[in-house]
Amino acid sequence: MFRTALIIAAATISTGAIAQDAEVSVANGERISIIGGCHDCHSAGYSESNGKIDPATALKGNPVGYNGPWGTNYAVNLRLVVAKQSEDEWVQYLKTFQAGPPMPWFNLHAFHEAESRSLYKYIKSLGEPGDPAPERLPPGQAPKTPYLVFAPPMMPK
Numbered sequence: 001m002f003r004t005a006l007i008i009a010a011a012t013i014s015t016g017a018i019a020q021d022a023e024v025s026v027a028n029g030e031r032i033s034i035i036g037g038c039h040d041c042h043s044a045g046y047s048e049s050n051g052k053i054d055p056a057t058a059l060k061g062n063p064v065g066y067n068g069p070w071g072t073n074y075a076v077n078l079r080l081v082v083a084k085q086s087e088d089e090w091v092q093y094l095k096t097f098q099a100g101p102p103m104p105w106f107n108l109h110a111f112h113e114a115e116s117r118s119l120y121k122y123i124k125s126l127g128e129p130g131d132p133a134p135e136r137l138p139p140g141q142a143p144k145t146p147y148l149v150f151a152p153p154m155m156p157k
Helices: 001-023 025-035 038-043 078-083 087-096 113-125
Strands: 067-068 069-073 148-150
Touching: 025 038, 025 113, 078 087, 078 113, 087 113
Parallel strands: 067 148
Antiparallel strands: 067 069
């Protein structure tokens, strides 16, 4: 009897978690932006604040570049990206999007539709888009902003 009750309780909790993930909401979008690591790069000062989200700068991009053999990439202003797209366009964008290092673009392809829609709603809720992040630089061009070097290690011979 106890075992049956335990199994039913576990199934109910599991179903509730799945239902919550399938719910399209700003709150779920914020959760996805955190566990998906969006703020890590796209919100200036997020890591330095130990994960506190500043609504004034959240997902507005970052002037710190990521430099490597590909040149220098910058985390774009996601508010500007969302401002130019409908919700349906955003969902499709996340399924096909590709970017240079260190952006793990392939992870976005695994989002469920409800997760993509929630993320869209969350980003939209943040308000005015602000200015674009710096443009990508080709290899050999020196960044004029702070940057992190993402060069592959030199292997011993």
